[in-house]
Amino acid sequence: MAIGSMSNAVLTSGAQTVAGVKTFSSDPVLPGGDCMLIGPFYQDNVTASQSAVALNMTCSSATAITGIPAIRAGSIIGISVTSNEARSAGVLTVDATIAGSVTGLQAVLDDNPTTQAVTTQAKDADTFTAGQLLGIKITTDGDWAPTTADITCWLLVEM
Secondary structure, X not given: OOEEEEEEEEEEEOOEEEEEEEEEEOOOOOOOOOEEEEEEEEEOOOOOOOOOEEOEEOOOOOOOOOOEEOOOOEEEEEEEEEEOOOOOEOOEEEEEEEXXXXXXXXXXXXXXXXXXXXXXXXXXXXXXXXXXXXXXEEEEOOOOEOOOOOEXXXXXXXX
């Protein structure tokens, strides 16, 4: 796997902030273009028995922002979830979404791991077009605990 130069950038638009990482690669499985982290998406005091609830993005406005429009076409290649408290019961699943529909790419907190999970996939498995909303939905089972856990999630996309 050959990875070339890497640089960090942060894009700010109004109350939304999107952090990005640009990479170059000659490996056909890895992204061939730009990579960008999208987020954070979050939920405080995660409750049990949620079903595909859209997570909000961190912002200072009163309006809930549950997705960000893609600037250009690309694909989702990763998702992460981090909890400030260890899962003590049940299962929490976060799903990457395109235009509000889950893609199948998930990160899961259960008995192992209990505080953070990352899942990646090959580029072009879940593609999007410019303008489609990218987001994350959360599902918890009826046993999820602790309900004082706060989670933060990110998407990794290539364009």
